[in-house]
Amino acid sequence: MKIEKIIENKKQFLDLLLLADEQEDMIDKYLPSGDLFALYDDDLKSVCVVVPINSGTCELKNIATYEKYQGQGYGRALINFISDFYKKDYQTMLVGTGETPAILSFYESCGFEKSHRVKNFFTDNYDHPMFEGDIQLVDMIYLKKELWE
Template sequence: MPDLRLRRIRLQTERFLPLLLMADDRQAEVEALLRVGTLYGLFVQRRQPVSLTVITDETAAFAANGPRAHLDGGLRGKRVAECRLLVTAPAFRGKGLARQLLMRVCGLLDTDCDAMIVGTGTVPRMDRFYRGCGFAPCFVLPHHFSEAWPAPIWEDGILLDDMQYYARHIGRTGPSPR
């Protein structure tokens, strides 16, 4: 792949909606994530996005009194970033670009965060992908997909219900979650 560049995208993030909506078709949710998160992308020759991700700061959620402090993932009190969306353009799938984007963003955040988390459906392909990126299972949100989405979601022939979260230590110091 020639000249892949990682970019933090600050302006006109809405122009990337068509690609982001391939990861989550709820436009209002994606737009809300773009308002609170940071959009990163891998670009070919600075123009064409081949893979995008939205990262949010979840540190407050895992503080001692935060809404996620009760989750048993070894993350309480840690500086936590969450990969909320990860998508690769169809013509570029299967080339390791989502993995490359995720790894490069983890490297970029290693001085600001202790851990990166990501939630996904309980699908073997996704489990292999995130484990292959150095993530380990850390907690489950039961019935997340069946309660949060208006219609059933199927992936790889599996009806999604629980959301499995994975964590990866990315900070330069301190123990890894779990």
């Protein structure tokens, strides 16, 4: 398994990024300024994008694994890698997601804890209703992880 930081032609990973954030113009808001990492295990399995928020905080804006490889530890490996990668520069990493129990428990199992909520984020910022399975996403739930621990 190897993880690479992608410097140019980040849009080549759009198909995978769209699995986690299904509206391209939302991805376009953070992809240019974000750090894109790709995880390969023979072939591409997962990607993520991390953006700086301020001098002490960065945010995991997107993490996606191809569906046929989900549940095999690739997302967790990527989170472990970026947590270690950014701990020299930031104290805290945030991640925002919909109110989906399986996804929230995944982040919590990776060392994140619930931080705060942004009311109506998905209904205010996306041009169509967003669903994760049969759950409509309305509020953005933010989780945080202290990187220096």
